[in-house]
Amino acid sequence: MMTGFLRGISGLFRGFRNVFTRVRATVRLPGAEAPRAPGTARRYNIFEAAAAHVAACAEDDDERTAETAEWVSPEALAFGINELACRAVIALARERSESPQTVARDLLNLPVA
Numbered sequence: 001m002m003t004g005f006l007r008g009i010s011g012l013f014r015g016f017r018n019v020f021t022r023v024r025a026t027v028r029l030p031g032a033e034a035p036r037a038p039g040t041a042r043r044y045n046i047f048e049a050a051a052a053h054v055a056a057c058a059e060d061d062d063e064r065t066a067e068t069a070e071w072v073s074p075e076a077l078a079f080g081i082n083e084l085a086c087r088a089v090i091a092l093a094r095e096r097s098e099s100p101q102t103v104a105r106d107l108l109n110l111p112v113a
Contacts, residue, residue: 044071050080 049071056064069077089107093100105113 046072046076046080047083049077050084053077054081054084 049068052071053065053068056068071077072080089100089104092107093103096103101113105111
């Protein structure tokens with residue numbers, strides 16, 4: 001009786017795997033590079049642009065900062081930077097066993113609220 005149940009579950013997961021394998025083969029995944037014509041500019045992801053921009057700012061590289069600011073729209077770059085800041089504060093808060101608010105205020109040298 002239990003073996004029939006396990007066979008059924010196994011078949012169900014095998015079916016899911018087959019469906020996902022077919023979908024993955026037909027859908028272009030976000031990380032996959034599409035072929036580009038020679039001389040065309042690469043299109044950057046919001047988060048790639050934000051990471052490169054913040055890293056350039058941290059290294060005081062004005063040239064690279066200006067370059068990365070042109071990769072995406074200002075609104076998209078602001079969204080990516082905000083998302084990066086949130087994730088960084090959460091990671092530091094977990095590492096320090098403190099609240100995100102405490103970590104954020106500490107990073108900005110603000111007094112404890």
